[in-house]
Amino acid sequence: MIELKSLYKSFEDKDVLIDINAQFENGKTNLIIGQSGSGKTVLMKSIVGLLTPEKGKILYDGRNFLSMSKNEKKTLRREMGMIFQSAALFDSQTVLENVMFPLDMFSNDTYRERVRRAQFCLDRVNLIDAQDKYPGEISGGMQKRVAIARAIALNPQYLFCDEPNSGLDPKTSLVIDALIHDITTEYNMTTIINTHDMNSVMGIGDSIIFIYQGQKEWEGDKTQVFTATNQRFNDFIFASDLLKKVREEETHK
Amino acid sequence: MNTLILKPIATLGKYLILMWRTFARPDRMRMFFKQYLNEMVQLGVNSIGIVLLISFFIGAVITIQIKLNIESPWMPRFVVGYTTREIMLLEFSSSIMCLILAGKVGSNIASELGTMRVTQQIDALEIMGVNSANYLILPKITALMSMIPFLIVFSIVAGIIGAFCTCWFGGVLNAEDLEYGLQYCFQEWFVWCSFIKGIVFAFIISSVSAFFGYTVEGGSISVGKASTDSVVMSSVLILFSDLVLTRLLA
Numbered sequence: 261m262i263e264l265k266s267l268y269k270s271f272e273d274k275d276v277l278i279d280i281n282a283q284f285e286n287g288k289t290n291l292i293i294g295q296s297g298s299g300k301t302v303l304m305k306s307i308v309g310l311l312t313p314e315k316g317k318i319l320y321d322g323r324n325f326l327s328m329s330k331n332e333k334k335t336l337r338r339e340m341g342m343i344f345q346s347a348a349l350f351d352s353q354t355v356l357e358n359v360m361f362p363l364d365m366f367s368n369d370t371y372r373e374r375v376r377r378a379q380f381c382l383d384r385v386n387l388i389d390a391q392d393k394y395p396g397e398i399s400g401g402m403q404k405r406v407a408i409a410r411a412i413a414l415n416p417q418y419l420f421c422d423e424p425n426s427g428l429d430p431k432t433s434l435v436i437d438a439l440i441h442d443i444t445t446e447y448n449m450t451t452i453i454n455t456h457d458m459n460s461v462m463g464i465g466d467s468i469i470f471i472y473q474g475q476k477e478w479e480g481d482k483t484q485v486f487t488a489t490n491q492r493f494n495d496f497i498f499a500s501d502l503l504k505k506v507r508e509e510e511t512h513k
Numbered sequence: 514m515n516t517l518i519l520k521p522i523a524t525l526g527k528y529l530i531l532m533w534r535t536f537a538r539p540d541r542m543r544m545f546f547k548q549y550l551n552e553m554v555q556l557g558v559n560s561i562g563i564v565l566l567i568s569f570f571i572g573a574v575i576t577i578q579i580k581l582n583i584e585s586p587w588m589p590r591f592v593v594g595y596t597t598r599e600i601m602l603l604e605f606s607s608s609i610m611c612l613i614l615a616g617k618v619g620s621n622i623a624s625e626l627g628t629m630r631v632t633q634q635i636d637a638l639e640i641m642g643v644n645s646a647n648y649l650i651l652p653k654i655t656a657l658m659s660m661i662p663f664l665i666v667f668s669i670v671a672g673i674i675g676a677f678c679t680c681w682f683g684g685v686l687n688a689e690d691l692e693y694g695l696q697y698c699f700q701e702w703f704v705w706c707s708f709i710k711g712i713v714f715a716f717i718i719s720s721v722s723a724f725f726g727y728t729v730e731g732g733s734i735s736v737g738k739a740s741t742d743s744v745v746m747s748s749v750l751i752l753f754s755d756l757v758l759t760r761l762l763a
């Protein structure tokens with residue numbers, strides 16, 4: 261479980277995160293949603309330590325990340341996996357080498373065992389056939405899946421995904437969502453996902469927090485979305501006519 | 514005024530901090546050596562061609578120019594070979610060649626690291642708990658520093674061959690005179706000077722361009738700018754330190 265306690269982050273004179281409190285439980289896909297520019301990426305980068313918040317606490321199963329020493333942080337990092345908005349695969353390495361990279365760097369297994377583990381992860385995301393290709397030679401959706409395989413190579417306890425669906429078609433998005441959700445429940449990980457994709461919200465929204473201009477406006481889960489009364493939340497979720505219609509039908513049932 | 518003084522100092526500070534992070538013990542020696550070998554090929558071996566080509570022609574051109582310009586009845590005939598050797602050894606094969614490499618290798622390093630930065634590959638390394646500066650930059654610096662003496666030797670040899678070609682094929686002067694001149698009053702120390710200078714310049718090229726690439730912010734335009742800036746900055750620093758080193762080593 262990851263807990264955030266009154267987190268603040270600003271750039272120069274601009275407050276980007278204001279008093280964020282939240283809990284992300286394990287075995288669940290925890291969504292952070294909000295408009296473009298609302299601060300989702302900044303929040304996620306603060307949680308994983310790529311940015312340093314000014315105030316607040318980040319507790320990884322009770323361990324305060326911000327007061328850790330450099331070495332403790334390094335150890336904790338081994339328990340984290342992250343999937344970036346742009347997949348961020350190492351483009352000088354093949355797919356298999358990408359997935360093996362964290363193992364090469366941190367595990368003491370033999371070469372054989374590392375290859376086998378990497379192939380297992382690639383198989384998990386259905387990409388075993390592409391193992392000798394380079395990231396430039398595979399599609400965006402495949403790159404995202406390789407990124408997932410790389411993120412889970414070391415059996416992380418915490419998984420972070422920054423807009424795993426951006427730039428993908430709806431069907432591929434569903435595949436990625438299902439993959440992340442399955443892996444999360446299978447290994448009982450604490451998974452946090454940034455998204456503004458409504459299919460993800462309704463599909464894997466085990467727990468949702470809605471950020472509006474750096475503040476948490478609403479929290480709940482996917483079953484509570486249609487009955488939410490927060491105006492800003494509704495304006496964000498039901499922005500399209502199609503979704504408005506769906507809501508009407510749902511509420512008139 | 515404030516920005517005129519403070520900005521360079523801030524940049525220097527950031528550079529030193531990056532170097533501090535770079536020169537740490539690698540997390541995995543095995544991975545370091547793998548990268549080190551890769552970089553030796555990419556930065557060193559792949560530069561041999563351009564070094565040979567340019568040095569060959571410069572060696573030939575220097576010989577011809579000197580022959581044409583200082584020829585006179587009371588000038589010993591070996592002077593042409595002697596002067597060519599001194600120019601190649603003292604300046605061309607170390608300083609000028611490193612200026613050329615600053616263009617080739619420097620822009621290569623800066624754009625590679627810059628692209629890794631904007632596509633979040635560096636963030637991905639950091640998330641895994643890898644010291645990205647150490648993993649990416651240290652192999653580049655050490656590889657270029659260890660390859661540069663070889664490149665200098667290649668450059669000197671190619672220059673001498675170029676000079677001989679002017680005798681054999683151009684008939685510019687007598688090959689025996691050239692050979693005598695090339696060996697006349699040879700001081701081994703000058704070769705070591707070339708190596709010392711080259712190694713210092715290699716450090717400048719690799720660390721400065723790594724700094725510009727690693728600290729890119731924004732998108733592809735910034736990567737292009739970083740690559741240009743790194744070439745300009747490392748060239749200026751090479752020229753400046755050439756002056757200092759020449760004073761010190763002379």
Ligand SMILES: Nc1ncnc2c1ncn2[C@@H]1O[C@H](COP(=O)(O)OP(=O)(O)OP(=O)(O)O)[C@@H](O)[C@H]1O
Nearest residue numbers: 271276294295296297298299300301302303423456
């Ligand atoms: N390094 C930075 N320096 C200054 N301001 C920043 C920086 N990073 C982000 N911001 C600002 O913080 C705000 C939130 O940005 P963020 O990237 O978190 O948005 P987001 O919710 O992830 O949007 P998107 O859905 O488009 O990815 C933006 O207004 C942005 O300008």
Ligand SMILES: [Mg+2]
Nearest residue numbers: 300301345423
């Ligand atoms: Mg974002």
